[in-house]
Amino acid sequence: MQNRFRTALFLFAIPSMILSACGAMITPDNRSGNPLKVLAVESFLADIAQNVAGKRVKVDTLMPAGIDPHAYQPTPQDVARIVNSQVLIINGAHFEEWLDETLQNAGGDPILIEASAGLSSRKPSANEALDPDHEGDPHFWLDPTKVISYVENLREGLTKVDPEGADIYTANAEQYIADLVELDNWIMAQVSQIPPEKRLLVTNHESFGYFADRYGFKIAGTVIPSTSSEASPSAQQMAALIDTIRQMDVRAIFLETGANSKLADQVAQETGAKVVTNLYTHSITAGGGEASSYIEMMKHNVSLIVEALK
Ligand SMILES: [Zn+2]
Numbered sequence: 157m158q159n160r161f162r163t164a165l166f167l168f169a170i171p172s173m174i175l176s177a178c179g180a181m182i183t184p185d186n187r188s189g190n191p192l193k194v195l196a197v198e199s200f201l202a203d204i205a206q207n208v209a210g211k212r213v214k215v216d217t218l219m220p221a222g223i224d225p226h227a228y229q230p231t232p233q234d235v236a237r238i239v240n241s242q243v244l245i246i247n248g249a250h251f252e253e254w255l256d257e258t259l260q261n262a263g264g265d266p267i268l269i270e271a272s273a274g275l276s277s278r279k280p281s282a283n284e285a286l287d288p289d290h291e292g293d294p295h296f297w298l299d300p301t302k303v304i305s306y307v308e309n310l311r312e313g314l315t316k317v318d319p320e321g322a323d324i325y326t327a328n329a330e331q332y333i334a335d336l337v338e339l340d341n342w343i344m345a346q347v348s349q350i351p352p353e354k355r356l357l358v359t360n361h362e363s364f365g366y367f368a369d370r371y372g373f374k375i376a377g378t379v380i381p382s383t384s385s386e387a388s389p390s391a392q393q394m395a396a397l398i399d400t401i402r403q404m405d406v407r408a409i410f411l412e413t414g415a416n417s418k419l420a421d422q423v424a425q426e427t428g429a430k431v432v433t434n435l436y437t438h439s440i441t442a443g444g445g446e447a448s449s450y451i452e453m454m455k456h457n458v459s460l461i462v463e464a465l466k
Contacts (some may be wrong), residue, residue, distance in 0.1 A: 192318060195241035197252055198225055199440045200297060200450045201271055201306075205245050207332040208310040212321045215245070221442035224414050225251065226361075226385040230258055239264030243317055245310065248272040251294035269313030271306040272296050278365050280375070293383045298437060299366035300336045300343070300454060307332055339451050340370075343458050347371045349466045356406045356465070358397070358429070360415040361385040363437050376406050379419045385412075389419065401427040408464040412437040432464050 194215045196202035202217040209215050218234060219225060230238065238244060239262045246252050248270035259266075277292030296302040311329040315322045347355070355373040357364050361380040368375050377397045380387050389397070400406070401423065408430045409420045417433055424431045435457045436447035447453035 192243065193241045194243040194245065194314075195237060195266070196245040197255075198247060198438065199442075200438070200453060201245055201247055203440055203450045204271070204297075204303060204306055204332075205310050207335075208307055208325055208328050209314060210324055210328040212324050213314070213318070216241075219439070221439050222414055223439060224385055224412075225438050229254055235262045238262060238266065241266045243267050243269060243313070245269045245271060245313070247294055247297070249275070249277065249292055249294035249296065267313075267317055269310060271309050272302075273305075273309050275302055275305050278369060280362075280365065293362065293365050295363045295383070295437075296366055297450070298364055298454075299370040300339045301370060302366060303336055303450070304333050307336070335451060339454060343371060343454065346458050346462050347373075349462055354407065354465050356404055357461075358401060358406050358409045358423075359435075360409075360411045360420065361387070363412070364410075376400055376404050379409065379411075379423065385415065394419065394423065398423055398426045401429050408432050408461075410435050410461065410464075413439075430464060432460055435460060 192213050194205070194209065194213050195218055196205045196215050197218045199217045199219060199221050202215050206215040216237075218230075218237060219228060235258060238258060241264070244266035246255060246268060249272045251272075272294065275296050277294075280293075297306065307329050311325045314325045318325075352372060355371070356376040357368055357373050358377045358379070359375070360378065362375070362378050362383045364373070365375060367373065377400045379389060379397065381389055381393050401409075406427075406429055409424060409432070411417055411420055411431060411433045412435050413433070415433075417431060420431045423429065436453045437457065440449060440453050441447045447456045
């Protein structure tokens with residue numbers, strides 16, 4: 157559904173956008189003078205996109221910082237912002253499950269840039285809980301090397317909409333990809349402090365799969381056995397998680413900020429594992445703070461993980 161929608165938009169919406177973009181008003185290196193209305197759904201995605209857009213275009217964020225994107229439903233004001241945007245940047249891979257219905261009902265026709273286009277979903281390994289309700293895992297961004305694909309898609313998408321900015325988007329993307337490679341190297345070095353056999357993750361829901369694959373962790377279990385935080389575990393699943401944590405001697409349960417810690421606290425009481433509560437996985441922090449950008453968010457999380465497991 158989403159794919160069909162996007163294809164249609166690319167075929168029919170872009171020519172008119174290019175015409176209006178060529179109609180004079182875009183001024184290079186003048187953010188306030190650029191009339192292009194670009195909206196990114198999640199705050200971490202807006203930060204990544206802003207790095208590609210640079211000073212040429214301002215990227216606004218739809219979701220307020222700290223919100224759980226899995227539980228999100230657009231308010232009437234949000235719908236108005238979506239309708240009024242010319243370019244809407246989404247993570248894709250079924251992360252924005254509310255989007256098709258919203259666009260159909262609201263009647264807006266923003267050009268969609270799907271940041272994760274072309275990336276294929278990971279297959280959980282045999283000992284990981286499988287999520288029967290969700291098509292694939294959308295959490296690509298927790299592996300910075302996959303964010304390189306996001307940056308390439310953003311560069312291509314912005315260049316199509318605003319061809320006169322091509323050189324700027326290309327140069328910005330190149331710089332940010334270098335920053336992502338540096339981040340990846342930094343994470344590798346940090347994680348090397350944790351002995352391989354202790355690289356066991358229990359998280360709130362299934363969000364760290366790509367991170368685990370990249371940095372040699374095993375997903376020992378999740379409190380919520382789903383790639384969405386909207387599901388809840390059965391008593392049997394809770395008991396199985398407690399068994400696993402005991403058997404594998406898992407040290408810590410990691411929760412993203414905003415997650416309900418009640419179930420994790422129960423598991424911790426039964427097992428002696430520690431609950432680490434303030435990972436930023438689905439949102440950066442507003443107005444500065446300890447995870448004020450995508451890169452800072454990743455560093456913050458890795459520091460907490462290394463501290464708890466080394
Ligand atoms: Zn998630």
